[in-house]
Amino acid sequence: MNPRRNTRQMLVITGVTLALGVAACASNGSTSPAPSTTAVSSQPSTTPISPVESAKQQALAAYHGMWQDVAEAATTSDWQSPRLADHATGDALSVLSRQLYADHYNGLVSKGKPVNSPVVESVEPSNEPKIVLIRDCSDAGDWLKYRADNGQPADDQPGGKHLINAEVKLAVDGSWRVTRFAVQGTGSC
Incomplete structure (x- = not known):
């Protein structure tokens, strides 16, 4: 077998393959390469979050949820709203219910919603959180009481x-x- 002939045949085959590839691209009117067929996972990263981060996220969600529930119940001063217990319990639930009852008794309702900006101050205990302390500068400028x-x-x-x-x-x-x-009082933050 002649080595020159094999090289020439390989060059011809390579040239034909390239020509076919260029022709295929030109036939669809596009000069961009064909889309990749490589599969890309659309699944989010499964990096586990720490117990502390999980506790922080869930506590902040409960805090936001409580104020959303209160704002909704306050539109009619529904002091018996079952939603109040979704995110509040103990003293917090008692205070909210009593305030809404007082508004109901006095013929008041609230319009608007508070704007909360809570941050986590601490998490206890740090190895297996059960208590999260939150600090918030809540803006009630558009959440007012009306007759x-x-x-x-x-x-x-x-x-x-x-x-x-x-x-x-x-x-x-x-x-x-x-x-x-x-x-705290108005203007405290």
Whole structure:
């Protein structure tokens, strides 16, 4: 067998293969390469999060959930709303129910929603969290009380920012609930 002939044949085969490839690209009117057929996983990373990060996320979700539930119940001053117990328990639930009852009794409802910006202050114990302490500078500028009978503002006080310290605990059913909180006066943060 002639080595020159084999080399020439290989060059011809390579040239024909390249020509066919160029012709295939040109036939669809596109100069971009054909789409890749490599499979890409659309699954998110399965990196496990730490117990501390999980506790922080769930506690913050419970805190946000509590204020969403309260804002909804406050539109009618529904002090018996079953939603209140979804994210609050103990002293926190008692305070919320009593405040909504007082508003109901006084013919007041709330309009708007608070804007919360909570941050985790601490997690206890650090190896297996059961308590998360939260600090929030809540803006109640657009969450005000009105007379239910005529829709007029309940007072002439503007809303504002309030410092809130809250405790969120892991319940026996595995959920996180706000157990207590303290709201400081307007302008406290």
